[in-house]
Every structure is written in C-alpha cells, then in structure tokens.
Amino acid sequence: HGTEEQKEKYLPKIAKGELEFCMALTEPDAGTNTLAIKTRAVKDGDEWVINGNKIWISGADRAKGMLIIARTTPLEKAPKKTFGISLFLADLPNKAVKVNPIPKHGINYSKSCEVSFNDLRLPENALIPPIDEGWYLLLDTLNPERMSFTTAAIGISRLAVKKAVEYSKQRKVFADPIGSYQGLQFPIAEAFATLECAKLMNFKAAWLFDKGASYREVGAVANIAKAVAVEAGIKAVYWAMQVFGGYGYAREYDVERWWREINLIRLAPVTQQMALNYIAEHVLGFPKSYR
Ligand SMILES: Cc1cc2nc3c(=O)[nH]c(=O)nc-3n(C[C@H](O)[C@H](O)[C@H](O)COP(=O)(O)OP(=O)(O)OC[C@H]3O[C@@H](n4cnc5c(N)ncnc54)[C@H](O)[C@@H]3O)c2cc1C
Structure with a gap:
C-alpha cells in the first residue's frame, strides 16, 4: 500500500533500521473497539488538519515517523463502521504532536505513550490512498x-x-x-x-x-x-x-x-x-x- 513516492521516502530507511516508525491507532475510548476512533482529519485547502488523542503508542517518544489512523468521515455519517477511516504518514517531531510516556509494568526498554494532535497540519500527500478505506x-x-x-x-x-x-x-x-x-x-x-x-x-x-x-x-x-x-x-x-x-x-x-x-x-x-x-x-x- 502507499504511493510510489511514499514507499521511496520511507521503506528503504525503515528496512535499513535508519528510521523508526510508530503506529497510532488506539485511543482512550477505542482500544478493542478500534472502529470507534474519534481522531479527525479534515481537509483545509491542500493540507490535512488532524486533531485527537491516542494512547499506548509504543516508540512515539523517539520515532521519526508515525502512521496515524484517523477518521475522515465521522462514524455517525459512515454507511458502515469500517468506512471513513484513513491512514496518514507524519514526520516527527512536530510541535503539534504532544507525547507523554506512560509508566508501565514491563517492556520498559520501549516507552508507550499518550499522544495528542493539536491542529497537526500535514501535506495532501501524507494520506495513504484511498481515502476513507484505510481500514x-x-x-x-x-x-x-x-x-x-x-x-x-x-x-x-x-x-x-x-x-x-x-x-x-x-x-x-x-x-x-x-x-x-x-x-x-x-x-x-x-x-x-x-x-x-x-x-x-x-x-x-x-x-x-x-x-x-x-x-x-x-x-x-x-x-x-x-x-x-x-x-x-x-x-x-x-x-x-x-x-x-x-x-x-x-x-x-x-x-x-x-x-x-x-x-x-x-x-x-x-x-x-x-x-x-x-x-x-x-x-x-x-x-x-x-x-
Ligand atoms: C504496552 C502496550 C503497548 C501498546 N502499543 C500500542 C501501539 O504501539 N499502537 C497502538 O495503536 N496501540 C498500542 N497498544 C494498545 C493495545 O492494542 C490496546 O491496549 C488493546 O487493543 C486493548 O485495548 P484497551 O486497552 O482499550 O482495552 P479495552 O478495549 O478497554 O478492553 C478491556 C477488556 O475487555 C475485554 N473486551 C472488550 N470487548 C470485548 C468483547 N467483545 N468480548 C470479550 N471481551 C471483550 C478485552 O479483551 C479486555 O480484556 C499498546 C498497549 C500496551 C499495553
């Protein structure tokens, strides 16, 4: 999945271990019930604006890239629950992304974090197409x-x-x-x-x-x-x-x-x-x- 441009930008560096990535899916009210995520991505001109909160995102404290799972169509407007979810690639750090490690029971060599997006602006090509079918x-x-x-x-x-x-x-x-x-x-x-x-x-x-x-x-x-x-x-x-x-x-x-x-x-x-x-x-x- 992903455009040729996205693959070229990220995959070789990830494969060589030069670029650490994390995946931001889980939210405080959407863990097991993944499709209930509320993080929203809204188009503003030729940019995406992302707002919302994630939790337990492993490696977010040191990753230089993040796969963000957000709703481009809110659940109440989606014809089915799996529709309306889109995937975005973000470069980190970014001052619109706040990261807060959670003290935890084990696996402490890898921090798991609360993450909040406050008007995170991403270019149009940050979306992994197709829109709304990211699930x-x-x-x-x-x-x-x-x-x-x-x-x-x-x-x-x-x-x-x-x-x-x-x-x-x-x-x-x-x-x-x-x-x-x-x-x-x-x-x-x-x-x-x-x-x-x-x-x-x-x-x-x-x-x-x-x-x-x-x-x-x-x-x-x-x-x-x-x-x-x-x-x-x-x-x-x-x-x-x-x-x-x-x-x-x-x-x-x-x-x-x-x-x-x-x-x-x-x-x-x-x-x-x-x-x-x-x-x-x-x-x-x-x-x-x-x-
Ligand atoms: C250390 C750590 C690292 C993590 N890293 C990441 C990460 O990098 N990125 C990311 O996106 N997420 C990450 N997660 C999140 C993880 O995927 C979720 O914690 C997990 O999916 C469970 O969600 P929850 O914690 O909200 O539990 P809840 O959804 O609140 O579930 C609570 C309990 O209810 C049970 N339950 C719920 N629904 C049902 C049902 N229908 N039938 C039977 N039982 C049910 C569950 O099995 C569970 O035991 C991480 C979590 C931890 C602890």
Whole structure:
C-alpha cells in the first residue's frame, strides 16, 4: 500500500533500521473497539488538519515517523463502521504532536505513550490512498503485527523453559536435583509442546500472508496461533518461575521480567478475548457476540 513516492521516502530507511516508525491507532475510548476512533482529519485547502488523542503508542517518544489512523468521515455519517477511516504518514517531531510516556509494568526498554494532535497540519500527500478505506489497508498491518507478537511470546517462553531446565538440573533441595521431579517436568513439557504447535501455526499464518491469502484467511490462522501461544507462554513462564523458587522473584534471574513481558501479550496488540471472538465468529460461524 502507499504511493510510489511514499514507499521511496520511507521503506528503504525503515528496512535499513535508519528510521523508526510508530503506529497510532488506539485511543482512550477505542482500544478493542478500534472502529470507534474519534481522531479527525479534515481537509483545509491542500493540507490535512488532524486533531485527537491516542494512547499506548509504543516508540512515539523517539520515532521519526508515525502512521496515524484517523477518521475522515465521522462514524455517525459512515454507511458502515469500517468506512471513513484513513491512514496518514507524519514526520516527527512536530510541535503539534504532544507525547507523554506512560509508566508501565514491563517492556520498559520501549516507552508507550499518550499522544495528542493539536491542529497537526500535514501535506495532501501524507494520506495513504484511498481515502476513507484505510481500514482494509490496516488489516494487512494488523495480521503481521499479531504474528510478530506471537513470535515474541514463543521466544520469551522458550527462553524461560531453557533456563528453567538448566537450573532445575543443578538445583538440589532434597537428595536429587529438582529437575528429576515429574511435578515440575510435566507442566513445562506440556507448555513446550503447545508452544511448538503454536509456532507452526504462526509460520502457517506468515506463509498464507506471503502468498497473498485474504485477510480473513490469514486472520483465522494468526489469531489461533496468538491465542494458543500466549496461554502456553504464560504457563511456561509461570512454571519457570516456580522452578526458580524464591530466586524466580529476584530481578537477578530475569524470570520476573519475562513474567511481566509475557503478560503484555495477553493485552496487545490484540486481547485474548478478541482473538477468540475472531475464531468463534469467522472460523466457527458463531453469531457475533458483541455490537
Ligand atoms: C504496552 C502496550 C503497548 C501498546 N502499543 C500500542 C501501539 O504501539 N499502537 C497502538 O495503536 N496501540 C498500542 N497498544 C494498545 C493495545 O492494542 C490496546 O491496549 C488493546 O487493543 C486493548 O485495548 P484497551 O486497552 O482499550 O482495552 P479495552 O478495549 O478497554 O478492553 C478491556 C477488556 O475487555 C475485554 N473486551 C472488550 N470487548 C470485548 C468483547 N467483545 N468480548 C470479550 N471481551 C471483550 C478485552 O479483551 C479486555 O480484556 C499498546 C498497549 C500496551 C499495553
């Protein structure tokens, strides 16, 4: 997606790691219910004027570019909810964009921020065409974003499993190393087995995306992988912490950090409930459970 001019300006630098970008979608009253976003982009002569508030925008404190998701047609005037959303590319910093990092539980190497747009003026060519149909373009970003977070969940959990196994083989409490107890082996083996399945499912989602499958097809597999990987990941890190006993609670052994990190993936980029809603509705054919 995007014009040739936009691709040329941004993509090579992003690919080389020379340009950090962030994505401003979530709003204080529109997280799970993305289509309820209120940030408005209005045309004024040959410029766009953007006003609104975003929240949880990761990397906004240091990014030099931002993908802004805004309404060009307000929800009440849109013929359907998915219509009226447009995507814009903004260069940062800009004095009309205020960024305020939110103190948070984990992943503190990356700041997540409140962002406000106060009459942010962008040139006409900042819009990624077509106007009002940005939602469909966005879906091609949200599915890979889901896959990359699933990969993160699997990575964190595999590391936790590896470290737990190593530690359990050398830690003796009674006569034998604690790693010899099935009470510790079974839950870790179970979580690991599920993670391996989720990994394959995530590869399948990436393969479908690469071969140009529809966002629905990709979404089905990506959401299954995400839902399963996160549950198994939480279990894996939980049991890694258990293996480390009291030391699992100490900063020094990293397990408590992995615990904080894996729990983010329950909530972002999509919550577990919304991943399950997708499977229920679009894979199993249940009626949509929310309005
Ligand atoms: C650290 C962090 C980084 C983030 N980075 C970004 C970013 O870079 N860019 C960006 O745009 N956003 C970002 N987000 C936002 C993230 O995508 C949202 O937090 C997430 O989508 C959930 O929205 P919410 O927080 O408003 O929760 P809410 O929408 O208020 O949901 C609250 C709870 O209700 C449940 N719920 C809601 N509706 C239903 C339903 N129909 N059925 C069942 N359960 C339901 C949800 O699953 C959730 O558990 C980030 C969030 C965090 C925490």
